[in-house]
Amino acid sequence: MALSPATAVTPAALVDSHCHIVFRNFDEDLEEVAQRWRDAGVQALVHACVEPSEIPAIRALADRFPELRYSVGVHPLDTEHWRDDTAGVLRQAAQADSRVVAIGELGLDLFRDHNLEQQLAMLEPQLDLAVELDLPVIVHCRDAAEPMLALLRQRAARGACPRGVMHCWGGNPKEMEGFLELGFYISFSGTVTFPKAEATHACARQVPADRYLVETDCPFLAPVPRRGKRNEPAFVASVAARVAELRGETLTQVANTSTSNAAELFRLPLHNV
Incomplete structure (x- = not known):
């Protein structure tokens, strides 16, 4: 049964709204990793x-983990994988499996x-495909807020801007406001736990309660105190705890809010999957 935005969630319920456990460094112990995310309340x-x-x-x-949903897309640093038929490949994959809940991760990266x-x-x-299929987008945006906002505003003016989430948020409050005005969610990763990430801290304090998610982006960006080690979905609890601290809220409040937001954006079935 899908969880509607108005449905209450248990205090322990968390959603890791962005992970990469397909990577080879999870091959040896993925079952143990899964047990840890379940023990941490990741639904x-x-x-x-x-x-x-x-x-x-x-x-x-x-197929292996019924609580997992996924996206299909091409990362901005993987332009070599884009072919003339790639949009069709992504469309076919999304239409073939109801567990595809987003297009991405897509975006712009002018850092690398x-x-x-x-x-x-x-x-x-990819943005066109998301609009066509009525799916949200997962946006990677690094050192590229200005061109990304310009593009999305142009599309919004003609009714062609999909809903979505700015993943692994690393921008400043002014940039965040631009994406919020377009209807996007803001997702906080382990970077929100880093002591010097002051702009991210400010965003976590200021983002509206109904517009933020939490994620790990594992195996990257493990939160403090595991920084520098392999990240994993269970550690989303540390991200949520830091967001709660910054907002002056309880972990239960942030868990409930971020989980309901994720369910709203991705239409997640959190029970009886």
């Missing part, structure tokens, strides 16, 4: 896809690459 996971060849393996993980035109050339078709 659902959204597994992000970075390029199409991952899709069969992610689908197999969804500077091929903006090439990134835009594969971003636009």
Whole structure:
């Protein structure tokens, strides 16, 4: 049964709204990792896809772990995986499996690459696909808030901007406000626990209660005190705890709120999956 936004969740309920457990460094102990996320109260996971060849393996993980849902898409740093038929491949994958709940992770990254035109050339078709299929987008945006906002505002003006989430938020409050005005959610990862991430801390304090998610982005960005080690879905509890501290709320409040928000955005079935 799907959890509607108005449905109460148990105090322990958490959603890791962005993870990558398909990576090889989970091969040896994935069952133990799964037990830990269940023990931590993680009821659902959204597994992000970075390029199409991952899709069969992610689908197999969804077969193995019924609490897992996933996206299909191409990461902005993986432009070499974009082909003339890629949008069709993503469309077919999304339509073939109801467990696909988003398109992405897509976006712009001008920190590592500077091929903006090439990134835009594969971003636009993915945004079009999300609108066509009425799916949210998972947006990776690093050192690229200005061009991303410009593009999304242009699309919003013509009624072609999908809903979605700014994943692993690392921007400042002004940038956050721009994405919030477009209807996007803001997702906080382990970076919110880093002592020097002052802009992220400010965003966590200011974001409206109905517009934030929590995530791990594992195996990357493990939260304090595990920073520098392999991250895993159970550690989303540490992210939620830091968000609660910054907002002056209890962990139960943040768990309930972020889980309801994730259920709203991704239409997650948190029970009887």
